[in-house]
Amino acid sequence: MWETVVQQYSKTFSSEEITKSIQQAKVETMRKIIRCIVDEQIYPVKITKTGYCINLFNGIANYDANHSIVKFENDVIEDPLIFLEQCLERKTDHPTNHPFILEIENHLIHQSLSYLHCSHVPKSAHPILSGDQWVITGHNIHPCSKTKLGMPIQEVMRYAPEYNQSFKLNWIMVKKSLLFNNLCDDHMEKLKAFSEFDGEISDDYYLVPVHPYQYQYELASIYESEIKENSIIMLDHQGGVVKSTSSFRTVCPLDHTFPMIKLPINSQMTSTVRSISNNSVMNSKNISTFIDEIYEHDPLLKTISSPMAEYGGMTYCHSNVLKQRNLSFILRENHAKALQGKSMYTATCLFERDHTGTKIYQQLINKSQLNPYEWFENYIQLLIKTTITLMTKYGVGIEAHMQNISVCFQQGNPVHLFIKDYGGVRIDISRTGNRLKINEGHTHATTSSMHEKVQNTLISNHISTIISHLVADYPLEEMALWKIVCLYIQQVFEQLSKEQIPWLDDDFCIFNAKTLKQKALMSMRLTNAKNDIYIEKENPLYVYIH
Structure with missing residues (x-):
């Protein structure tokens, strides 16, 4: 049993504390699974x-949302597994061996341990890390938000951001002929x-962080042959003190003068092995330069x-995907x-709870002295203006979900966004x-795939x-909030209409359609799909735009 x-x-904790953390993990995980079943229409639901x-x-099966239990025939089920x-x-003939079962089991272990070990851990004073380390429950809607397949538990507790542990990176030397490198001399x-x-460091080698x-x-x-040939030299050296950001594989130096580093980790986290492709490295600098110019x-x-x-960064140009993706960095x-x-928080951390049980965003609303409607307006105004302007005016569909947007607050009031990754x-x-010149791949997109990305991450994920x-948490009407969203979307398009953009109406149509596309996170795990699966969902904006 997990x-x-x-x-x-959890040997240093009381049995009551352990039981409480396990129960919290069951409740949170059951809630996410039920939400996926309902939203993705995996089974008929009333x-x-x-x-x-x-x-x-x-x-x-009857799900009782008040008690987070499922009544199935004569049984009361609390355990999501x-x-x-x-x-x-x-x-399936073997439901207990289904990959999704194994992923959820792994998630439940780490979710319980995060609740137990990290809910009361002091956060770093570092301005970037302090907001990222609240990531106790992880991805806001993914049922496998804490999954770390293949990684020993003690290593998760050593490197996961919520544990607030500092560590030094390892370093290796790699023959220059193996690597694509687009870093400037200064970096x-x-x-x-x-x-x-x-x-x-020999002239024909690069020093590479690991x-x-x-x-x-x-x-x-993975690199047994390269190590034998001395194409890769495993240095017995650690240096550069870092802590993990909310994305786990991206680490932040404690010294403000050095860049952050996105590193590959060959472990499945949520639904993806967190390695780094050739294209990600090769395109990163060009995309960044293009967006900076905008x-x-x-x-x-x-x-x-x-x-x-x-x-930019370095990446191993090799036909073997495992080799190329596990020797890269940005x-x-x-x-x-x-x-x-x-203060700054990665958006997904805003709904975590502090030691008093209060959600972070509620603390910020109280500090801002704004009412929840006003605070919400300030927040979504930043988010909607940024996302739609980049898409419609410049052709850039950012991932506007809560993992890739950080929000900056002044006296609790949202004042600025940071776009990352x-x-x-x-x-x-x-x-x-x-x-802009970029390699073929997912980033090099059609108009429809750009629309799909923005619609799903902005509306179906973040704002929803x-x-x-x-x-x-407040006595607010859901449709009144969606009406505010609708008004700001219309306002942005009205402002952009002055730019004489030929595809303006086409872009507006993705927000006034009867349905929205939402990524089917659980369906993708049940089918082991290699590509994203989307489902059509009723658009809450439709009634106001029409």
Whole structure:
């Protein structure tokens, strides 16, 4: 049983504390699974007074939202794993061995441990890390938000951001002929200084940072032949003190003068192995330069948001995907100095709870002395203006979900956004006027795939999550909040109409359609789909726009 594993790593806590954390993990995970079943229409569902009635075909399951339990036939089910086995009984002959069951089991272990070990851990004073370390429950809607498949539990507790542990990076030397490198000399020098390595580096080698987990568990087996040939030299050296950001694999130096580093980690987190592709490295610098130029010439955008620059990196150009994706890194702007006098949170952390049980965003609303409607207006105004302007005026579909947007607050009031990680952006090259050259791949997008990315991440993920919390925590009307969203979307398009943009109406149509596209996170795990699956969902904006 997974609860036994939690107990093994919680010897310093009382049985009551352990039981409480396990129960919290069950409640949160069951809530996310039920939400996926309902939103993705995985099974026929009817709304009841207390929750949902779900037809699993082998029986009727009644979910009680007030108590986070499922009543199935004569049983009361609290454990999401047991419930999932019932869900999967008709889909597979071996439901207990289904990959999704294993992922949820792993998630439940780490979710319980995060609640137990990290809920009361003091946060870093670092202006970037202090807001990121609240990531106790992880991804706001993904049912596998704490999954770390293949990674030993003690290593998760060593490197996960919520544990607030500092560590030093490992360093290796790699023959230059193996690597694509688009870093400038200045960043190469900074990287060398950050490494604290004072040994000799041959002219035909690069010094490369490696995550300690990757160094200890992955490199020797993946690059056995390269190590034997001395194409890769495993240095017995650690240097450069860092802590993990909310994304786990992106680490932040404690010294503000050095860039952040996005590193590959060969472990499945949520639904993806967190390695880094050739294209991500090769495109990062060009995309970043292109977006920086947009901001330099658009004073309105510059006042409300900032892109976190990516300076490029290195990647192993090899036909073997495992080899190429596990020897890559990207340097990213360290913007700590820009946060003086402000607080910043990765958006997904805003709905975590402090030691008093109060959600972070509620603290911020109280501090701002605004009412919840006013605070919400200030927040979504920044988000909507930034996302739609970048898409419609410049052809850049950012990932506007809560993991890639950080929000800066002054006295609790949202005043600025930071956009991070360009690996998931969708750029409509037909709108860039030949000013951007990037490799073929997901980023090199069609208009429809750019629309899909923006619609899903902005509306279905980010704004929907904020509204669901506001309605749950304050006496607010959900449709009144969606009306505010609608008004700001219309306002942005009215402002952009002065620019004589030929595709303006086409872009507006993705917000006034009867349905919205939402990523089907659980369906993708049940089918083991390699590409994203989207479902059509009723558009709450439709009634106001029409």
